[in-house]
Amino acid sequence: MKILVPIKRVVDYNVKVRVKSDNTDVDLSNLKMSINPFCEIAVEEAVRLKEAGVASEVIAVSIGEKACQEQIRTALALGADRGIQIETDAKPQPLAIAKMLAKVVEAEQPQIVLMGKQTIDGDNNQTGQMLAALTNMPQGTFASEVKVDGDKVEVTREVDGGLVTVALNLPAVITTDLRLNEPRYASLPNIMKAKRKPIAVQTPEELGVEVANSLDVLKVEAPAARSAGVMVESVDELIEKLRTTAKVI
């Protein structure tokens, strides 16, 4: 069984981004970039399925400029077998990304597509669901547990108010939530080994997908800042402030 793991290069989760002064976008120059945390969890889960003998091959795919090969190498160092980069500078939106991934699915025929539930830059939470719809696959989103059983997979999903478990016919798309696993650190020998693993490069044109974004970003602004508050000295003063100044209790 093949597992396809789409991953994205994003600003590191520890970095607080700032909005550019011309309000066109956020300023990402000279910031640390990493693999999106949810994508890393997806790679880890795929590698664990391979180690458990369920999967035979793990393929990491990323869409973006050449630099995203760094994140593909990270996935290879964590245990993925080979990589695919779809090279574009066009910053495709989720629907275009899903269309490109659908072409990769068509070519590779994976039984499971494992990917992050959202990226921490766009915060869209759409691509996995869109890919599933375009390829007519069922989906298990926000997964905290994945159990493959023959030609089905049982996915436990983190939902508002608790957990829901669904059974999906394979092939299926699974998107990861935080508690699915704790990704390993890549060992030095594995990082060295990853350098020799193959990465195939394709273009959206070769896949026959036009990167057309239908959403225009008119303006990007910093959120309204909260005005500085006051420090109180005691629990009594806190209760007094909440009762008389803020009037919330």
Place this chain on the structure above:
Amino acid sequence: MTILVIAEHNNDALKTDTHKVVAAASAIGGDIEVLVAGANCGAVAEQAAKLAGVSKVLVADNACYEHQLAENLGLLVADLGKGYSHILAAASTTGKNFLPRSAALLDVAQISDIIRVDSADTFARPFYAGNAIATVKSNDAIKVITVRTSAFDSVEETGSASVESIDNVQDAGNSSYVRSELTVSERPELGSARVIISGGRGMQNGDNFKMLEEVADKLGAGVGASRAAVDAGFVPNDMQVGQTGKIVAPELYVAVGISGAIQHLAGMKDSKVIVAINKDPEAPIFQVADFGLEADLFEAIPELNSKL
């Protein structure tokens, strides 16, 4: 221009998320219709018909919609949605699950998590964990949108829309419901609580959350947690407030033993009043708090509990 709002419910009752999505639809303007898809969900449809501003409620009552499976609901909404200018759902785990499928099937983008309506085609949404707000204009014929419910006030239940059954069974047949384990709690849900008290890594273990629960019961509050507390295994993930958990905006948010990581702030910084209790004076949570108390929570919380 007619807007289709997808109701959020559990087959017995409508969730207040729907009241807020209708409010967002009203801000767009035009006729508003509500789709209730479920099984034996007649009571939900009756309730949806009372939402102010709604002209018609469509009911798709079939066993295949009982568990809101994304495969079936995605097909139904894509099929029905062709005739509408906008399709709106809550940015809940249900809305996030099925609506992108419908958007893809309609070959249009989805605008996730809107917090403001500027016009019929222009909306504001946060990204980068709320550290930036994008104003986005859609060029699609059908605007597919999820709504951040904490950013809109509920509409009243003063309307009287017509209720119409529709016979539209979309059973993809490739997924099935197995079971659910839903948290049973007497306390208000985080999404609708007027007051929330949350604990972080400083709580040290899950048992210590009982202290917060006692205070919560006095204030009629919901109890939340930071991702650090969830990751440490103190409490279940459905209590998580943050970029990757629940986004809340209560009247009062009390952060206890929470340092204030970016991803937590993304989930609560739109609260009306924020209180932070932390023994580290340098904790970033104090920069967003209206009232900060530098104290050991194991002394401050019992004292707070005894004095409320």
